[in-house]
Amino acid sequence: MIDSVSISAINNPIPKYLFPPQPKSIQQKQKQQEVAKERHMMKPSSGAPIILFQALVALSLAGLSVSKDFDFFYFVQQWPGSYCDTKQSCCYPTTGKPAADFGVHGLWPNYNDGTYPSNCDSSAPFDQSKVSNLITTMQKEWPTLACPSGNGVTFWSHEWDKHGTCSEEVLDQHSYFARALGFKAQTNILQALKTAGIRPDGGSYSLSSIKSAIQSGVGYTPFVECNTDESGNSQLYQVYLCVDNSGSNLVECPVFPHGKCGSQIEFPSF
Ligand code: 5GP
Ligand code: 5GP
Numbered sequence: 001m002i003d004s005v006s007i008s009a010i011n012n013p014i015p016k017y018l019f020p021p022q023p024k025s026i027q028q029k030q031k032q033q034e035v036a037k038e039r040h041m042m043k044p045s046s047g048a049p050i051i052l053f054q055a056l057v058a059l060s061l062a063g064l065s066v067s068k069d070f071d072f073f074y075f076v077q078q079w080p081g082s083y084c085d086t087k088q089s090c091c092y093p094t095t096g097k098p099a100a101d102f103g104v105h106g107l108w109p110n111y112n113d114g115t116y117p118s119n120c121d122s123s124a125p126f127d128q129s130k131v132s133n134l135i136t137t138m139q140k141e142w143p144t145l146a147c148p149s150g151n152g153v154t155f156w157s158h159e160w161d162k163h164g165t166c167s168e169e170v171l172d173q174h175s176y177f178a179r180a181l182g183f184k185a186q187t188n189i190l191q192a193l194k195t196a197g198i199r200p201d202g203g204s205y206s207l208s209s210i211k212s213a214i215q216s217g218v219g220y221t222p223f224v225e226c227n228t229d230e231s232g233n234s235q236l237y238q239v240y241l242c243v244d245n246s247g248s249n250l251v252e253c254p255v256f257p258h259g260k261c262g263s264q265i266e267f268p269s270f
Pocket of ligand 2: 083105143144154155
């Protein structure tokens with residue numbers, strides 16, 4: 001018999017807590033609306049008091065600096081088979097071998113010109129207690145494969161310190177990890193590839209078929225990054241999708257990273 005929990009899981013496979021309300025961004029939106037209103041109301045009247053003008057300029061700059069911190073996020077997922085079959089090899093996490101699925105690498109704030117901010121706030125280190133209700137899902141969906149074996153905290157801390165601290169204006173620490181997990185659940189890349197007959201079987205597939213399978217399944221154009229296995233074969237390593245700068249929705253990428261795959265690439269097993 002199917003209980004009500006399973007039914008709600010079927011109807012709503014992405015847990016609600018992964019997309020919590022965002023009081024901060026709502027405040028920012030209201031602030032930007034206020035700034036826009038003020039701008040609209042500002043008429044070039046010579047009698048307008050200078051102090052009011054200065055106050056409006058200051059308010060506009062405050063609004064602009066919030067929205068100009070970065071332009072979008074890359075949401076990056078890695079194929080564990082391609083991390084592990086390289087010269088450097090890998091180590092399974094202390095929690096055991098991860099599932100044969102793409103894992104989250106990170107959610108990275110980026111600028112439209114291709115550059116990106118990093119390590120923006122050393123006063124806000126990763127704090128496991130802020131994400132305690134996400135840890136089990138992170139172990140599953142965001143496993144670490146670096147050596148020596150770890151429980152994930154080093155990887156997650158690195159991602160938070162380097163990238164997450166640059167989007168604190170829109171995503172606090174809990175929201176940062178929850179959103180990334182939400183996008184992982186929303187973009188089932190492996191399923192999209194399998195639907196197109198592309199499987200992690202060590203076979204060789206055309207890059208264009210991989211891209212169009214992900215485009216069809218997810219609805220957005222991916223960037224595919226390759227690395228090379230021990231014999232030097234080009235293989236599917238990471239998939240980049242883009243998210244708007246409020247961290248809410250997938251968008252088409254304003255710019256793609258550089259890097260080349262062969263026109264035929266391998267999809268190794270894991
Ligand atoms: P790699 O040099 O191996 O491509 O990247 C090393 C690290 O630099 C990545 O894991 C990521 O933290 C950062 N990085 C590389 N390329 C980009 C990019 O285009 N945008 C952002 N935001 N970070 C990047
Ligand atoms: P990034 O390339 O994001 O700047 O840095 C990745 C860092 O996280 C590296 O120091 C790398 O050793 C560590 N790391 C830990 N686990 C993983 C993993 O599963 N994949 C990748 N790409 N890096 C990992």
